[in-house]
Amino acid sequence: MTKPKVLVVDDEIHIIHVVGIKLKNNGFEVFTAENGQQAFEIACQEKPDVIVTDLQMPLVTGLELVEKIRNNAETENIPVIMLTARGFEIEKGQEERLRISRCLSKPFSPKELLKSVEDVMLQKASAERD
Numbered sequence: 481m482t483k484p485k486v487l488v489v490d491d492e493i494h495i496i497h498v499v500g501i502k503l504k505n506n507g508f509e510v511f512t513a514e515n516g517q518q519a520f521e522i523a524c525q526e527k528p529d530v531i532v533t534d535l536q537m538p539l540v541t542g543l544e545l546v547e548k549i550r551n552n553a554e555t556e557n558i559p560v561i562m563l564t565a566r567g568f569e570i571e572k573g574q575e576e577r578l579r580i581s582r583c584l585s586k587p588f589s590p591k592e593l594l595k596s597v598e599d600v601m602l603q604k605a606s607a608e609r610d
Contacts (some may be wrong), residue, residue, distance in 0.1 A: 483509040484513050484601060485526055489519040489533040489545065489564065495586075499532065502590035503597065516540025528579075529604070530597050535564045543570070546578045559600045562585050563588065 486508045488499050489535060493514070500510045511526055513519035516533070517540045523531060531549070535542040540560055559581040568585055581600045582609045597609060 484530070485506055485509045485511065485528040486595060487511045487513065487519060487522055487526065487528040487533075489513045489531065489537070489542070491493045491515060491534065495534070495563075498590055499593060500583045501529035502594050506594055508597070516542065516548075519545055520552075520555075523549060524552065527554065528558060529558050530561065530600055532561045532563065532593065532597065533563055535570065543574070543578065546580060550578060559604050561593070561596055561600060581597065590604065 486503050488496050488503070488510060491514050494566060496512045500512060502512050506544050510564050511522050511528060513522050515537050519533065520529070520540065523606040531543055537584045549560065554603050561582045561584065562580050563584050564585055565569065570580065575583065581603070584596060
């Protein structure tokens, strides 16, 4: 059986490192990107099961990345978990329009993120069965 794929996107290397280790240790194949442009290219190539992305990044922000993903037929249904710094909230209407599965505020615990990834994957599997 193939491992579920997760793309982790953040311009802070230590977050990529911590999240990557937690996910790898729990059976996920992890791809990483340091900006939204790089992430979009990887998403198109690898078709991850879930994308975990930071909101605030240089070049292409997390919201711009999600827009690009939703406007691409090959990636439009990939669930996205958004990481936000405290004080940077996403408007509810924007969250719904872009179909962002979850928002987690930094700092977050790796355990909390793992649970969110697992929950989103269960929701995706359930929706595909229906």
